[in-house]
Amino acid sequence: MGSVEVFPRRRGAGTPAEVWRTAPLRGSGVVKARAARIEDYAAIRALQRESQPDIDACTLKQFESRIRAFPEGQLVAVCDGEVVGAASSFVVQWDDYAGDPTWKGITGEGYFTTHDRAGRTLYGSEVIADTSRRGFGVGRVLHQARRRLCRKLNLRRIIGAARLPGYRAVHETMSPELYAKRVIWGDIDDPVMRFQMSQGFHYCGIIHNYLPEDLESCGHAALFVWLNPLFSPPAPPAFEESERPRKCA
Secondary structure (H helix, E strand, O other): OEEEEEOOOOOOOOOHHHHEEEEEOOOOOOEEEEEOOHHHHHHHHHHHHHHOOOOOOOOHHHHHHHHHHOHHHEEEEEEOOEEEEEEEEEEEOHHHOOOOOOHHHHHOOOOOOOOOOOOOEEEEEEEEEOHHHOOOOHHHHHHHHHHHHHHHOOOOEEEEEEOOOOOHHHOOOOOHHHHHHHHHHOOOOOHHHHHHHHOOOEEEEEEOOOOOOOHHHOOOEEEEEEEOOOOOOOOOOOOOHHHOOOOOO
């Protein structure tokens, strides 16, 4: 994809082709997802600070711990050789957190020490993208990569909590539950929730005090789930030889 740059038409400049030119738009190449590497940390931290200024960025120790715990779940989106987005996820037993989850509780204070390979839920801790590249499919590519991972590992679902960046402006007049409903009804344009729904995720409710330092969301988040249509439950254990029914003579 490119952009058309228009220059002022000078007297005697010639045909339109001589005064128009097409130049590549910065970061307009193909966006691809790959596994995150330690050397990506500085770029990821810069994206976090830009897109979520009220929330502390991931530390190097946390980033290293995440890669050790579950390298498959740490992804970056790359365009023209530049990191333009990132996503973090890990596997959990969702029943352990379904009651009253918080970001720190689920993620082990951001270190992903709660990763459980025996779990059936891929938990999406974070998705960030370069704000100057909105509309170029960075978030979509990262979500596609997550869904591929979910199918590859035969996990039941992906669960994630979406920020409510527009809630702070209206928190005195409505509850976060009503805010989410009005987003779903189309009365409020919340970009984070709308994006989650566009990616096939289903709204499940509000998590109160999920991330208190998220001032724009007043600490709350919307819970979303994507069900893996190809999930295949493990087969039951085979009958013991003594328990197998005998054939009639």
